[in-house]
Amino acid sequence: MRLFAAVLPPDEALRELGRAVDRLHALPGADGLRWTGRPGWHFTLAFMGEVDEALLPDLRERLGRAARRSDGFRLRLRGGGHFGRRTLWVGAAGGLDALRMLAERTDAAARRAGVAMEEHRRYHAHLTLARTRTDTDLRPFVDALAPFEGRPWTVSRLLLVRSNLPGGGRPGERPRYEETGSWSLGGAD
Template sequence: MRLFAAVLPPPTAVDELGLAVERLTSLPGTDRLRWTGRDGWHFTLAFMGEVDDGLLPELHERLGRAARRTVPFALRIHRGGRFGHRALWAGAAGGLEELRLLAERADAAARRAGVTMEEHRRYQAHLTLARSRDDADMRPFVEALDAFEGTPWEVAELALVRSNLPVSGVEGEQPRYEIVGSWPLGRGTG
């Protein structure tokens, strides 16, 4: 199964961001973007790709340890950015150091559980809002997000999410996400 570790924003944060994204979709050029659905908004910590079912017990155990070693922290959705002409994203503010540490711990947990991971890169907190169909100019969308400041919430959980890729071939179909495990943060060092 195709898995990733993530922090999931609460419904109130998703609703706030949703209002900002609704305004973005009225800008010129929006038809050149594939917008992600609200139910798919998350901060990926560690993308694992295809994971053999036999690794799941060890992966669950190690992700649980990573969560227990990380204290809950405040986070908010903040402004936006882009990866070239490929993706538009919302950023984060608040406990960025704690979020980065949780991402590193989730990555290490997956590696130690035997998951083949991509080359390790410096973590950049982002929540993907849209992807370009054809190298669209993302600058107007980033500028429109410049003033976005979400309400802080407490990150209290690490989630393991299964990504079910579209199979119907219907244009615009989104991946479906399913939580297959979650662990509370800060419950000791065990």
């Protein structure tokens, strides 16, 4: 199964972001982007890819340990940016060091559980909003997102999420995400 560890913003933060993204849809070139669906908005901490089900018990135990070792922290959605000319994202502000540490711990937990992770890279907090298959000037979208600043919230849970890729070949189909594990930060269950 295809898995990743994530932090989900609360509904109110997603509604605020949704209003900002709705305004982006009016910009020239917006129809050439593949917009991510609001139900799937999340901060990926560690992408694991295909994971053998035999590894799940140890992976869940190790992710629970990582969550218990991490205290809750404040975060908010803020501004935007792009990776190259193909991915548009909204950023974060607040407890970025704590978010980075949680990402490091989830990555380490997956590796220790035997998950074959990609090459380790420094974590960059972002929530993907849109992608394109062609080189696109994303600067107008980033400029429009620059003043965006959502209300802060407390990150209190680590999630393990299964990504079910679309199989129908229908235009606009998106992955479906299914929570397969959840742990309170700081062990506050």
